[in-house]
Amino acid sequence: MGEGRRTGLxxxxxxxxxxICPFAALGSEIARSSDEVKASAGAVLEELIALFSNGDSAxxxxxxxxxxxxxxxxxxxxxxxxxxxxxxxxxxxxxxHHLRELT
Numbered sequence: 001m002g003e004g005r006r007t008g009l010x011x012x013x014x015x016x017x018x019x020i021c022p023f024a025a026l027g028s029e030i031a032r033s034s035d036e037v038k039a040s041a042g043a044v045l046e047e048l049i050a051l052f053s054n055g056d057s058a059x060x061x062x063x064x065x066x067x068x069x070x071x072x073x074x075x076x077x078x079x080x081x082x083x084x085x086x087x088x089x090x091x092x093x094x095x096x097h098h099l100r101e102l103t
Contacts, residue, residue: 008072009092009099014079024076045069064102071095 008021019025023041030041052065075095079088 009075009096011089011092014076014088014092021073021076023073024080027073027077068099068102071099 013020023030023045030037033041048069049062049065052068053061056062072095075091079091082088082091
């Protein structure tokens, strides 16, 4: 698993005073925003997908990159959504395990 994928699912990232990932922090706000904001977010998503696919344009690489991005954002969002640190840690752990299995 790449360094960005590992550090993106850390307790440090989860507990940061200022959220590091705008999609985990603001995803629902972006969804309710203007088309201009959504277009900008879409451009960033495309950049992240390209980054996670290591520039490989094959459909399988893109699909894996999208699943990786969804796992990172979803796990971070859910790990922050609970006051139960045990559950939060478990969410991060299982997401990291899933991403390791993908690669």
